[in-house]
Amino acid sequence: MWFKATESCNCIEPQWPADELLVKYQYISDFFIALAYFSIPLELIYFVKKSAVFPYRWVLVQFGAFIVLCGATHLINLWTFTVHTRTVAMVMTAAKVLTAVVSCATALMLVHIIPDLLSVKTRELFLKNKAAELDREMGLIRTQEETGRHVRMLTHEIRSTLDRHTILKTTLIELGRTLALEECALWMPTRTGLELQLAYTLRQQNPVGYTVPIHLPVINQVFSSNRAVKISPNCPVARLRPHTGKYLPGEVVAVRVPLLNLSNFQIYDWPEVSTRSYALMVLMLPSDSARQWHVHELELVEVVADQETELTAEQRLMVETILKSSNLLATLINDVLDLSRLEDGSLQLETTTFSLHSVFREVLNLIKPVASVKRLSLTLHLASDLPAYAVGDEKRLMQTILNVVGNAVKFSKEGSISITAIVAKPESFKDARIPEFLPVPSDSHFYLRVQVKDSGSGINPQDIPKLFTKFAQSQAVQTKGPAGSGLGLAICRRFVNLMEGHIWIESEGIGKGCTVTFIVKLGIPDRPNESKLAFAPKVPGNHVSTNFGGLKVLVMDDNGVNRSVTKGLLLHLGCDVTTAGSSEECLRIISPEHRVVFMDVCTGLDGYELAIRIQEKFKKRQDRPLIVALTGNTNKVTKENCMRVGMDGLILKPVSVDKMRGVLSELLEHRVLFEAI
Amino acid sequence: MDVVTQMQRQLIQYTSSLFQEFNQLQQLQDESNPEFVVEVVTLFFEDAERLLNELSKSLQVEQESIDFRKVDAQVHQLKGSSSSIGAQRVQRVCIAFRNFCEQQNVEGCLKSLQEIKQEYSLVKTKLETLFKMEKQLFAARGSISR
Numbered sequence: 129m130w131f132k133a134t135e136s137c138n139c140i141e142p143q144w145p146a147d148e149l150l151v152k153y154q155y156i157s158d159f160f161i162a163l164a165y166f167s168i169p170l171e172l173i174y175f176v177k178k179s180a181v182f183p184y185r186w187v188l189v190q191f192g193a194f195i196v197l198c199g200a201t202h203l204i205n206l207w208t209f210t211v212h213t214r215t216v217a218m219v220m221t222a223a224k225v226l227t228a229v230v231s232c233a234t235a236l237m238l239v240h241i242i243p244d245l246l247s248v249k250t251r252e253l254f255l256k257n258k259a260a261e262l263d264r265e266m267g268l269i270r271t272q273e274e275t276g277r278h279v280r281m282l283t284h285e286i287r288s289t290l291d292r293h294t295i296l297k298t299t300l301i302e303l304g305r306t307l308a309l310e311e312c313a314l315w316m317p318t319r320t321g322l323e324l325q326l327a328y329t330l331r332q333q334n335p336v337g338y339t340v341p342i343h344l345p346v347i348n349q350v351f352s353s354n355r356a357v358k359i360s361p362n363c364p365v366a367r368l369r370p371h372t373g374k375y376l377p378g379e380v381v382a383v384r385v386p387l388l389n390l391s392n393f394q395i396y397d398w399p400e401v402s403t404r405s406y407a408l409m410v411l412m413l414p415s416d417s418a419r420q421w422h423v424h425e426l427e428l429v430e431v432v433a434d435q436e437t438e439l440t441a442e443q444r445l446m447v448e449t450i451l452k453s454s455n456l457l458a459t460l461i462n463d464v465l466d467l468s469r470l471e472d473g474s475l476q477l478e479t480t481t482f483s484l485h486s487v488f489r490e491v492l493n494l495i496k497p498v499a500s501v502k503r504l505s506l507t508l509h510l511a512s513d514l515p516a517y518a519v520g521d522e523k524r525l526m527q528t529i530l531n532v533v534g535n536a537v538k539f540s541k542e543g544s545i546s547i548t549a550i551v552a553k554p555e556s557f558k559d560a561r562i563p564e565f566l567p568v569p570s571d572s573h574f575y576l577r578v579q580v581k582d583s584g585s586g587i588n589p590q591d592i593p594k595l596f597t598k599f600a601q602s603q604a605v606q607t608k609g610p611a612g613s614g615l616g617l618a619i620c621r622r623f624v625n626l627m628e629g630h631i632w633i634e635s636e637g638i639g640k641g642c643t644v645t646f647i648v649k650l651g652i653p654d655r656p657n658e659s660k661l662a663f664a665p666k667v668p669g670n671h672v673s674t675n676f677g678g679l680k681v682l683v684m685d686d687n688g689v690n691r692s693v694t695k696g697l698l699l700h701l702g703c704d705v706t707t708a709g710s711s712e713e714c715l716r717i718i719s720p721e722h723r724v725v726f727m728d729v730c731t732g733l734d735g736y737e738l739a740i741r742i743q744e745k746f747k748k749r750q751d752r753p754l755i756v757a758l759t760g761n762t763n764k765v766t767k768e769n770c771m772r773v774g775m776d777g778l779i780l781k782p783v784s785v786d787k788m789r790g791v792l793s794e795l796l797e798h799r800v801l802f803e804a805i
Numbered sequence: 806m807d808v809v810t811q812m813q814r815q816l817i818q819y820t821s822s823l824f825q826e827f828n829q830l831q832q833l834q835d836e837s838n839p840e841f842v843v844e845v846v847t848l849f850f851e852d853a854e855r856l857l858n859e860l861s862k863s864l865q866v867e868q869e870s871i872d873f874r875k876v877d878a879q880v881h882q883l884k885g886s887s888s889s890i891g892a893q894r895v896q897r898v899c900i901a902f903r904n905f906c907e908q909q910n911v912e913g914c915l916k917s918l919q920e921i922k923q924e925y926s927l928v929k930t931k932l933e934t935l936f937k938m939e940k941q942l943f944a945a946r947g948s949i950s951r
Contacts, residue, residue, distance in 0.1 A: 689852050689886035692845045696833040699841075728885075760888060782888055785832050 139211045155209050158202045165199025187241055194234045197227040275424045278306045279431050296328055299432060303411065304330045307425055310378055310415060314385070315365060315408040317342065324365070324408055340364045346382075351406050354434060356383040356426040365410050378413030379421050383433045385409050409433055463619060470622040477626050481653045482522035484514060484576070485797045488549065491529045492800060499537050500771060504545055508798065511550040515574065516797075519651030524623045528631075531616040532580050532644045539642070540584025552577035552647050572652055575629070579645040586642050587635040595633060596621045624648055676792055679703045680721050682753065684714040684738065685728040694726060694758070697788050711738040718742060722753040724795060729757045729766065739773045754795055758783070767802060777801040812942045819935060830890055846932050849890050853925055856883045860918055868911050876914065877906040883921070887928075895924045 729735030746752030905913030
């Protein structure tokens with residue numbers, strides 16, 4: 129009710145009259161300001177609700193309050209243009225005061241906020257930069273991976289065949305495809321070696337026989353390093369296709385390709401490649417493109433070109449292994465073929481005269497390395513009445529013995545394996561296992577009985593019958609030993625049966641070792657064959673002094689007395705003795721003519737070293753003399769050391785004449801003799 | 806003739822009274838190697854005497870500075886030689902000597918050295934007697950055959 133009289137209503141008069149133009153404009157402006165001031169917070173609230181990440185909500189509240197109050201102030205101002213009551217004035221004052229407070233608070237707060245807001249922007253920029261950098265790196269890694277994959281694929285393609293032409297053609301094609309080359313060519317050295325001839329190109333199907341001399345400076349530069357070298361497109365090797373002068377030729381790169389010159393591989397006989405010959409591979413990028421050779425592309429080219437390099441020692445070893453394995457595989461396959469022939473009875477034994485001792489010796493030689501790696505001791509006892517020569521199938525007999533001994537070694541983790549071979553006599557033959565089998569020797573044949581005893585994992589007696597079954601393996605056998613095909617014993621039994629014999633296994637149980645025995649019938653040769661050995665004793669095991677007929681031996685002992693005694697001993701037995709007083713002297717005078725070297729190993733490690741050096745000196749085993757240790761040490765370590773360095777024998781001192789005679793006989797027949805300690 | 810046979814018998818008896826391994830050594834002597842035994846034994850004497858001298862020298866130094874390894878090596882050599890010609894007693898004392906060396910027992914070593922010297926002189930005497938008898942026999946034979 130503000131139309132009352134001014135005195136009684138306690139109203140305030142505005143300063144200016146209400147109907148002036150200026151006041152009218154002020155009035156309108158105030159109205160609009162108030163409108164705006166009320167709608168801005170509403171808009172802010174609306175947008176803040178929309179965005180979730182704005183972190184300064186309370187700032188907005190403050191701001192909103194400030195704006196609202198400002199608006200209120202201006203709104204209330206509308207009433208003060210005309211006469212108004214004191215209440216309105218009071219409300220107006222209150223609003224103004226509040227507005228002042230809030231606005232000052234907001235101003236102060238903004239001082240804190242604005243730097244933060246600004247730094248948000250800088251952080252955003254920083255993160256954007258980092259993201260761009262990461263993207264770039266990811267791109268690089270991906271390219272490298274692609275390159276790696278390409279190289280692998282290429283290598284795979286190249287290695288899928290052994291034909292050199294295919295390899296080279298594939299190389300060119302794949303490289304061309306991977307690197308999107310315009311042209312890729314291979315220049316091979318001619319037979320004279322003085323020129324390079326264009327051998328293969330990617331695009332041109334029939335390359336005309338361009339040749340370039342090999343001693344161009346650019347070619348030498350490429351051949352002198354294994355890197356891919358950028359060469360000028362104008363040099364003779366790069367002028368592969370006629371192009372008109374208008375187009376800018378793409379960048380050209382050349383790399384050397386080493387050529388393998390070995391024509392045939394032989395184990396132990398690698399020819400040394402002293403002069404390397406190289407082929408030249410030229411790669412051309414598409415002309416008219418701005419493409420340049422990237423580092424990773426060059427690397428790819430280098431790796432591919434380097435495929436055919438000289439074999440390192442490691443690779444040589446691998447190739448040898450491949451050769452040996454494939455031989456072995458061939459043998460195994462033959463075994464299976466044999467078995468199938470055995471099955472249908474079409475296998476026939478061959479009959480030849482052969483040396484029994486050499487069969488056992490060969491088996492021992494083959495098994496010795498495996499046994500010594502497993503630290504198993506191998507002993508062989510051949511009965512003295514065993515004929516030196518027999519008639520039968522040598523190969524199959526050796527296979528049988530080898531298989532049996534091999535099994536013994538395979539299934540023993542430690543201990544010893546003993547092989548005994550005697551002539552089976554009917555009266556001493558009391559094996560209850562095969563009562564129906566009675567070996568009756570006659571003038572034309574005898575029965576050989578071989579027994580292999582091992583101290584290995586043993587076999588459960590119940591499993592024994594299954595052992596001879598083809599392809600069957602008992603559980604225990606499978607878990608303990610390496611995987612085998614299970615054919616071995618089955619084949620052995622067939623062979624033994626064919627030789628009119630018997631084979632059987634005895635074992636007291638798991639862990640108690642195992643004994644395999646077999647008896648086979650062999651013929652006695654009509655007349656004694658010529659001895660393969662030069663020094664066969666005339667009457668073995670006799671006290672008649674055996675003459676070793678000028679057998680050349682070398683005696684190494686640093687003790688003069690011992691040397692003389694040993695020398696005298698050997699002279700007495702008819703040998704041709706040379707002596708050496710030291711390892712150096714021994715190595716100097718040793719020659720392939722010496723059949724046996726006796727060396728004293730009482731004096732520390734000298735003897736062992738000497739044994740190793742002698743073995744190094746004579747690469748082929750048959751050339752080198754047998755190395756026998758003489759020692760007074762009766763301890764196992766000495767014996768093991770001797771076996772480990774590859775010595776062929778060990779004898780304990782003192783050595784009598786008879787002992788030496790026996791030793792020499794045994795050595796020459798079996799090529800091995802380790803006296804039991 | 807009678808003298809010769811008698812001498813021969815004496816020689817045989819004497820020889821068989823010697824250490825058995827010595828007989829082995831004798832077996833090695835034959836027409837192709839007539840002086841074998843003498844050569845070997847002489848070698849042994851030289852070797853042994855040298856070793857014994859060296860051993861005495863090695864053990865005469867101050868107790869702390871005795872090089873037992875060297876002594877052991879020398880005894881080992883002597884042991885080897887004596888076993889080759891079959892002088893078992895010498896060999897046995899050598900083994901004992903080596904044990905003392907291992908224990909670094911100086912007294913024991915000195916005692917063993919004395920024993921070795923005694924045994925060695927015994928062996929030497931015996932072998933020298935043997936050679937003398939052989940020489941006499943050879944001379945007697947030779948004179949008779951003339």
